Amino acid sequence: MEALQTLDLTKHYRSGSFTKKNIPALEKVSLSIEQGEIFGLLGPNGAGKTTFVKLILSIVHPTSGSATVLGYPLGQRKLKEYCGYLPENHRYPAFLSAENTLIFFGRLNGLPESTLKEKAHALLETVGLKDWAKVKTKKFSKGMLQRLGLAQALINNPKILFLDEPTDGVDPVGRKEIRDLLLSLKAQGTTIFLNSHLLSEVEMICDRVAILNKGNVVRTGTISELTTQKLAYHIHLSSPLTKEVRERLDQTILPIEYHETSLVVTLHEKPQLNLIIDILRSGGIGIEDMTQQKTSLEDYFIQIMKGENG
């Protein structure tokens, strides 16, 4: 069974009490997420990432379409019992301490009272807030609140975890800790759904991603599917190119980027690399170093967005 499956999930917000302007936020999104994977939903601001998660958790109501989480249709109480959620810009009652915040949310989750305190402490330890257990949350910094939010999302041992920009405002060391935490959760079998625009991070931990733009899914695939399609080589030369060699390279009609003593060539197929090397060698230019370039997810993302919007 899929951890999460949506079918043509659509949301148009009605905004303005009187005008009822129609704001399309999500258009027929169909995604399927396997149990135990880390799935990243990427997209520029306003793409509809948050809306997608809110639909799943019945914080907003769908305009049309349907979805199931672990087989339960939207709106069922059981569904929410299996979910953990870290919203973006989350806030906590200012008068509660970190410990009591977790206990409070644990209660809302219907957890037995006797285990709550222990659970809260264990989680605060996990997210690195052990020494802050008794401190009121209004004194917390942004990154600390984010860690608390993560602990809160884990209070009910969710089977599927929805994280909306989990590393927002967290320092680099903290980010690494959060990534490690997510990987260890994955190892325990938790499915993780991540909203982010920090592509380098997504690249590091996600198994699969979907790219969302203006409410439409424009690509889905594993990270490697999306990032290693390009056969680009960065070739460092021992001396600058001569005019003659450059003309011969241009005749290959391959896209080549020229730098002072290096060039980047994008091939259609691998054997073309030999052709390039032959041209260079026969022109008396030595090759010092050669590396295959991977498109980073970021390059890919920007490329897609250009194609979509331009």
Added chain:
Amino acid sequence: MFRYTVEEVLRRGTLLFYFIIASIIILILALGIGHPVNDPDAITLFGSPIPRVSEQGFNMIEFLLIQLHSLSIFWIIILGMFGVAGLVPSMLEKGMVDLFLSKPLNRAELLMARAFGAVTGIALNLLYFFVGVWLVFGLKAGVWHWGFLSSMLYVIYAFICFSSVITILGLITRSASISIMLSFIYTIISWGLELREHGLYRLWDNVVYQRFLDTLYYLTPQLNAMLDNSTRVIGKLPMMMNVPDFTFMPFLYSFFPTCFLFGLSIWYFSRQDF
């Protein structure tokens, strides 16, 4: 949610203020009321004797209790409004509402826990004041005035009805200050409607308009009438001879609009996107 709301209400500055005032009054009474040494039947307030029945022929103790009661409901309505009106809007704040709604509770439970948590917070404050005053009068003066104690229940009931108005206003406006303002206007309207025969009717001599006022009166919780009647439970002073006797009617009439408003709130809340 319920427990948390009660805690939140009790921590509110406005209600702490009420709590402090109530404590001071109870303390003053406790210190002030006593028996003169020679006559255990008489009661004194700071040394000066209070006759049980004054020269004008009314019960001084009851008079005092009615004053205390009126004072208390005045404060609890004002402070309760300030203390409670922000609760629903604060639950709906961006970032907070997402957390609450993502929990395995349905929206009706969430909203009602919030509304009744608020009422419970107020009720605890009222309980403190009424039981405190009642005990002081009982222990120090030997007057166990059950009417005074039971009048508390009517005040709490009236506050429940009032909170249905506060809840729906908070839900729609999503703002503490606007809903305080509107609930305040509601208390004035309620008072105006109660006295419509002497006031609003005269503004415009039109049957349709007058029936409209009547309808409005029966469609909203009759806060003012309920509070007035809660006072009458304590007793009646001779100078209030022309005031009608205690009646259950406003409590009964208010029951339906209250349920309706809570129902409407739940319906509205369940349909909202956040």
